[in-house]
Amino acid sequence: AAGVIQSPRHLIKEKRETATLKCYPIPRHDTVYWYQQGPGQDPQFLISFYEKMQSDKGSIPDRFSAQQFSDYHSELNMSSLELGDSALYFCASSLWARGSGNTIYFGEGSWLTVV
C-alpha cells in the first residue's frame, strides 16, 4: 500500500539559510499534518491542512510557513534557520471521517541538520 512520502530524507543547511520539505500524502487523503521531533523528544505538532486550507496550528515559529497544494501535496518552508531547528520533521496524512476519527499515517521523516 502507498504510504506518506517525504523528501528530502536528509538535509544539511547552514544557519540563516532556507529549507523546504515536501510531503506527498497517501492517495485520496485530504488532510496533512506537520510535526517536529527534536532529539530525545516526542513529536510536536506544527500545523495541519484540510482540503488545502489551514486547519489547526501548533507551535510553529513565525519563520516557518506551510501550504497544501491542489494535488494535496504539502511543503514546509523554513527560513532564517537556527541550530535549534535541527530535528526530524514528520509529515502525516489522513482521510477525514466524522464520528470515526482520523487515522493518521506518518511518513519516514526528513532529517534536518543546521550547522
Add this chain to the structure above:
Amino acid sequence: AQSVTQLDSHVSVSEGTPVLLRCNYSSSYSPSLFWYVQHPNKGLQLLLKYTSAATLVKGINGFEAEFKKSETSFHLTKPSAHMSDAAEYFCVVSDLYKAAGNKLTFGGGTRVLVKP
C-alpha cells in the same frame, strides 16, 4: 483540552515475557486513542486505534490495548515480547468529533528494551 501521560519512560522485559505499557489520558471530548511505535531512526508506525467501538482493540504484531473510560486509561499489552519489539512507543489522543486536521497530542513516550 487534551493530554496524555505515559507512566513509564523506560520498560525492560525479557524476550518471551509479557509487555505492559501504561497510558492515561485526559480529554474534554470523546477521544480517539492511538498507539504508535517508532524504531530507531524510523518513522511512526500505527499499532492500533480506538474510536468508540469495542473497548478491547487488537493491533498489529500481537499488540492489543483496552480502553477503560472509568480509569481514563489505554494500556498497551503484548503476551510475549520479541527482540524486534525494542523501540519507542507513543500513546496519542485526538478528539473524535472535532473538525478535520485536529492535532494529535502525544504522550512522552516509553522506551522498551528487550533482553535476550
